[in-house]
Amino acid sequence: MRDLDWTPDELSQDILNWYDRNARSMPWRIGPKERTTGTAPDPYRVWMSEIMLQQTTVAAVVSYFERFTRRWPTVSALAAAQDTDVMGEWAGLGYYARARNLLKCARVIVTEYDGVFPDTYDELLTLPGVGPYTAAAVASIAFDRPETVLDGNVERVMSRLHDIHTPLPGVKPELKRLAGDLTPNARPGDYAQAVMDLGATICTPKSPACGLCPWRLPCKARKTGTAPELPRKTPKKPKPTRYGIVYIAQSKSGDWLLERRPDSGLLGGMLGWPGSDWTDAPNPAPPFAAQWRELKAEVRHTFTHFHLILAVQYAEFPADFSPGSPYEVISLRDFRVSDLPTVMRKAYDLYRLP
DNA sequence: GATTCGTGGAA
DNA sequence: TTTCCAAGAAT
Structure with a gap:
């Protein structure tokens, strides 16, 4: 990175090392052993978790993920489910268009893709309920493709690492470019999850734990002391x-x-x-x-x-x-x-x- | 580009 | 109590 005194390779290695020591266990993740042996997680479970995680915390998702995958262990089983059963099982998790699109997508996978998830960003992006974030997440985590995820965590981490003060959402394309510059060709899925874990546990919105951060030395906002106020966002309207x-x-x-x-x-x-x-x-x-x-x-x-x-x-x-x-x-x-x-x-x- | 679309936990 | 906001997508 021209502005950071560290190469992209050094930065991605630092955070992957941190991830190997600190990765949180989640029902849709594989263990550290099969991770390093190149075993990939089940695309169905990765896709399901990413849909549930849209604008939703890990803590809220875990029990729903367990119930869904126990009741519908495969994409074919889910595609054959009753609409009302899926909506009832989703009740309480919010953003119910996700549940309707979840079912719609499962049926597309079965009828158009013979029950096998496509493995490229462009094909994943065409699926119902799958946008730029989810397509990149599934492509990198389930299929080991070097795609760049840009979620709220990555936006926060990148804006602080580079000390970007331009407000969201306008600055999103620039943050996407900066994140892309760091995405490694090796273990891109682990790298994506590492940055998101970092944002969820260390580089938090309020009072970030900079002292524990693997990027504490290169981070420009930490030098300047502006980390807690980044990223800037355009003000939102009051609720009637x-x-x-x-x-x-x-x-x-x-x-x-x-x-x-x-x-x-x-x-x-x-x-x-x-x-x-x-x-x-x-x-x-x-x-x-x-x-x-x-x-x-x-x-x-x-x-x-x-x-x-x-x-x-x-x-x-x-x-x-x-x-x-x-x-x-x-x-x-x-x-x-x-x-x-x-x-x-x-x-x-x-x-x-x- | 701006709106719509849930919920619960934290400060 | 109120505000913020969390692994966003569709319109």
């Missing part, structure tokens, strides 16, 4: 508050009345309670006429771009009441609260545990 009403109805025999949300948009494809729109002044929309009663407590929930306050109303519905789509009557035996997205589970908890 919206309001809504949900209707919880149960028959005498215990059947619940739920609603399957449309495939696109917020919580797309997920099961939930019937309800109003979520606006400044919501329009009441009870699923049937009854003496609806209201809980004293409200649901408070924050999505990516707005706060939500939900009033919870409840009533009994007749056993012979059988509404059509999008409503679904689910028996007490078949109902799993874990199939609901978190905001809907909060409403259930308020109703069920007063």
Whole structure:
């Protein structure tokens, strides 16, 4: 690197040595022994983990990854799954378009690729739910190709290593170029994971542990003392508050009345309670006429771009009441609260545990 | 390029 | 309590 007094080879070697001593164990990773013997991890598991890890912490992903791979051990098994089963298993992890694309992608792999994942960046990039980051991650980690991953960790590490003050997201192409200059031809997958591990454990957003960093000597932001304030980002808009009403109805025999949300948009494809729109002044929309009663407590929930306050109303519905789509009557035996997205589970908890 | 799309943990 | 933000992709 012209600005660093270290060669790319020296830098990548330093962090690979650090990784060999400090790699965290994760269910989708292979052990240190098979790593050095050239054994590659299962592309299906690498792909699954990378989809789940999009904007999601390792701690949140682990149990979901275990459940998914136990229930659907191969891409063929996943491709044959029911849509509603996959959505229910994803419930609580968020960003539900990922689950819809996960299933879509598995079916493309089976029908278009004979059940075998493609091994190039360009082919991976065409798959549903696979963008520039995930294509590079799968190509490097599962197929040993020298592609460059650029996620939030790499952005932070590169902006500090080179002391870049230009704000994101505009500076992304330059960070990608700088990251690419460091990507080695040998063990590119381990290198990618090493930089991300470094960002997650040492080069953290707040109070980075520079004293423990394998790049503490070359790092320019550490010299200047600007590391904790990098990377700079363009300011984000404040979140408005919206309001809504949900209707919880149960028959005498215990059947619940739920609603399957449309495939696109917020919580797309997920099961939930019937309800109003979520606006400044919501329009009441009870699923049937009854003496609806209201809980004293409200649901408070924050999505990516707005706060939500939900009033919870409840009533009994007749056993012979059988509404059509999008409503679904689910028996007490078949109902799993874990199939609901978190905001809907909060409403259930308020109703069920007063 | 700007928006939309979840959730939970940490400071 | 509020803000930040985490191994981003689709539109």
